[in-house]
Amino acid sequence: MKRMSRNQNRLTSGGLNLVSLMDVFTILVFFLLVNSSSSDVMEPPKNIQLPDSIVETKPRETVVVMITPDQVLVQGDPVIATQDVLESKEPVISEIKERLALQQKKVIGISTKTVSQSKEVTVLAQRTVPFRLIKKVMASCTSAGYEKISLAVIQKAKSKN
CATH class of the missing domain: 1.20.5 (Single alpha-helices involved in coiled-coils or other helix-helix interfaces)
Structure with a gap:
């Protein structure tokens, strides 16, 4: 027992x-x-129609500047009205420059640190936006220290000619 x-x-x-x-x-x-959180495809917002292009490179994760017919946004936050940019005589828009400089300081985590240190920006512009507006936004980006500027486009298939 x-x-x-x-x-x-x-x-x-x-x-x-x-x-x-x-x-x-x-x-x-x-x-x-x-x-x-890592994604290879950057989806544009529904209210922006990007131009078509035949591209080979995949998009990288960068700071995003969107230009809609109504306003300019940095990382999804409204910065300035599009009409104000068009009416401005200055080649560099100070509001965009300041927001991009602030974006470099707003680093949270390793992935955002890599994005902000890359000094690269992607511009998503409605295809109907005038080029002089895009030119002012690009000048503001380079003035804020972003040397590499990419324009987002919709990839279309190559034509077989």
Whole structure:
């Protein structure tokens, strides 16, 4: 009888180690969070129609300046009205320059640090926006220290001629 009671205690003492299981799930969650934010395709907003082009390179993650018929936005935040930019005689728009400079200081995490340090900006402009407006926005970007400027376009298939 004594032997049976001792053996019975040994059998029930085994269990699942929850600490190591929690560690594995924590690492898995962090891995998925870090890798879920990276995307290769930049989707333009529905209210902006981009021009078509045959492009080979994939878009990179950069600071985004959008030009709509109504306003200019930096990273989705409205900066100035489009009409004010067109009426301005200045080649560099100070509001855009200041917002881009502020964007470099607003760094949260490794991915945004890489984006802000790349000194690269992507301009998404409605295809009906006049080029002089795009030119002023590009001048403001270079004035703020962004040397590489990319214009976003819609990729279309190559024609087989």
